[in-house]
Amino acid sequence: MIEVNNLYKSFGELEVLKGINEHIMKEEVVVVIGPSGSGKSTFLRCINLMEQPTKGTIKIKGIDITSAKTNINQVRQKVGMVFQQFNLFPHMNVMENITLAPIKLKGLTKKEAEEVAYELLDKVGLREKAMEYPNKLSGGQKQRIAIARALAMNPEIMLFDEPTSALDPEMVKEVLEVIRGLANEGMTMMIVTHEMGFAKEVGTRLLFMDEGKIIESGNPKEIFANPKEERTRIFLSKVL
Amino acid sequence: MSVWEIFFGNDRYKYMLDGLKFSLLVTAFAAVIGVVIGVVVALLSITDFKPFKFLKGKKFFGKWADFNPFSFIATIYVDIIRGTPSVVQLMIMHTVIFGSVKNIPKLVVAGLAFGINSGAYVAEIVRAGIQGLDKGQMEAARSLGMSYSMAMYYIIIPQAIKNILPALVSEFIILLKETSIVGFIGGMDLLRSANIIISQTYRAFEPLMAVAIIYLVLTGVFTKIMRIVERRMRVSD
Numbered sequence: 001m002i003e004v005n006n007l008y009k010s011f012g013e014l015e016v017l018k019g020i021n022e023h024i025m026k027e028e029v030v031v032v033i034g035p036s037g038s039g040k041s042t043f044l045r046c047i048n049l050m051e052q053p054t055k056g057t058i059k060i061k062g063i064d065i066t067s068a069k070t071n072i073n074q075v076r077q078k079v080g081m082v083f084q085q086f087n088l089f090p091h092m093n094v095m096e097n098i099t100l101a102p103i104k105l106k107g108l109t110k111k112e113a114e115e116v117a118y119e120l121l122d123k124v125g126l127r128e129k130a131m132e133y134p135n136k137l138s139g140g141q142k143q144r145i146a147i148a149r150a151l152a153m154n155p156e157i158m159l160f161d162e163p164t165s166a167l168d169p170e171m172v173k174e175v176l177e178v179i180r181g182l183a184n185e186g187m188t189m190m191i192v193t194h195e196m197g198f199a200k201e202v203g204t205r206l207l208f209m210d211e212g213k214i215i216e217s218g219n220p221k222e223i224f225a226n227p228k229e230e231r232t233r234i235f236l237s238k239v240l
Numbered sequence: 241m242s243v244w245e246i247f248f249g250n251d252r253y254k255y256m257l258d259g260l261k262f263s264l265l266v267t268a269f270a271a272v273i274g275v276v277i278g279v280v281v282a283l284l285s286i287t288d289f290k291p292f293k294f295l296k297g298k299k300f301f302g303k304w305a306d307f308n309p310f311s312f313i314a315t316i317y318v319d320i321i322r323g324t325p326s327v328v329q330l331m332i333m334h335t336v337i338f339g340s341v342k343n344i345p346k347l348v349v350a351g352l353a354f355g356i357n358s359g360a361y362v363a364e365i366v367r368a369g370i371q372g373l374d375k376g377q378m379e380a381a382r383s384l385g386m387s388y389s390m391a392m393y394y395i396i397i398p399q400a401i402k403n404i405l406p407a408l409v410s411e412f413i414i415l416l417k418e419t420s421i422v423g424f425i426g427g428m429d430l431l432r433s434a435n436i437i438i439s440q441t442y443r444a445f446e447p448l449m450a451v452a453i454i455y456l457v458l459t460g461v462f463t464k465i466m467r468i469v470e471r472r473m474r475v476s477d
Contacts, residue, residue, distance in 0.1 A: 048383060050379055050382070050383065073382075073385045073386065073387050074385065075385075076382065076383055076384065076385040077384070077385035079383075080383070080384075081380075081383035083376055083379065083380060083383075085374070085376050087374070087376035087377060087379065087380035088380075089377065089380070089381075089395055089399075090399065091398050091399050091402070100384075100394060101384040101385065101386065104386070104390065104394070105384070105385050105386065146380075149384070150383075150384070153384055153385060
């Protein structure tokens with residue numbers, strides 16, 4: 001599904017990713033953990049070209065998205081993204097937030113798009129908020145709407161960039177519930193997170209990153225119980 | 241001489257009406273040009289157009305890699321306009337640029353001069369309005385698969401307008417007041433009409449007060465409209 005080969009990314013002088021190689025299969029739930037500054041968010045953001053890699057290739061379903069010939073907008077329609085800061089459109093209500101892209105990009109009628117939107121709102125448990133503006137929602141509600149908005153394009157891959165890091169503690173659970181639901185439905189996902197308990201339980205595979213490289217990859221439960229690498233062990237002993 | 245006599249003797253109030261019409265027309269003409277120039281220049285200044293990217297890391301020429309010609313031109317324009325007095329720009333437009341053109345209406349010369357002047361200020365207002373938005377908005381739109389122009393149209397510009405509008409109305413108020421210098425090139429505006437009445441009646445107080453009050457009422461109306469618009473737009477905040 002996702003093939004990353006020899007990926008490098010620098011911001012000016014600072015080299016953030018130093019040669020990442022990774023294969024992600026269909027229906028995998030890959031959780032990425034690691035210390036701040038390890039490059040995990042940058043790695044995630046390269047997968048839909050929110051960041052332009054300095055070197056290396058990324059293939060999504062066989063399409064090389066780093067090639068200049070690829071229409072990245074078409075690829076992004078199939079790769080949903082959820083941001084730490086939600087990034088709902090504040091000048092639109094919840095329904096408009098969800099239906100804008102399907103109407104404009106997939107050519108759905110307003111009615112069709114709204115039907116899809118109500119199904120998704122049911123899924124995230126927020127049907128009654130359809131006509132509200134984002135400023136009337138709590139952080140957890142905003143993030144659940146952001147997930148519904150991404151799902152409205154019917155993506156085959158979902159990317160989560162620290163989806164619960166900007167939330168008050170009591171709202172983390174409601175968002176993780178929604179993500180867990182997606183995992184159970186077999187959505188291919190990549191999740192950058194600091195929620196270790198969640199990573200262990202929902203992830204089918206865990207990547208530990210440090211200093212721009214993937215240090216360890218494997219079954220989350222095994223890595224948490226018995227890390228092979230010294231750096232993983234030190235990190236886990238600090239956060240658990 | 242009575243106040244009535246000053247304004248209505250010999251139909252002198254007609255000078256003021258004509259002057260008012262001229263001032264408003266110049267302002268409107270300049271505002272349209274200013275907004276068009278301002279939006280274009282603002283968009284040029286925020287583009288990510290770097291044609292010399294390939295020079296990156298090269299010796300000597302490496303620093304050209306980040307050079308953006310569009311944004312460079314925009315900066316020069318804004319700096320020149322903001323760094324010179326508008327009355328000088330007006331005189332240059334009239335005597336130098338249109339100096340050899342006969343029978344060109346003062347309205348056109350003044351409208352162009354003030355429009356080009358206002359464009360620089362509008363550009364800064366628009367640029368600040370767009371760049372002041374959270375960059376996550378553009379990212380969210382692009383992540384859904386929208387093109388840059390779609391994201392601008394549906395997401396960025398509607399929000400930017402909300403930031404921009406109050407400052408833009410202030411700019412129009414400044415523009416309206418600024419047009420009172422068109423007398424320098426012989427434009428018959430509101431202030432000039434007062435001067436004509438002064439020279440006919442030898443009374444300065446009443447005509448000048450009348451001009452001041454008319455400007456005050458006009459700017460007051462502008463400000464009032466702006467407040468109403470602002471309140472309307474606050475619905476989604």
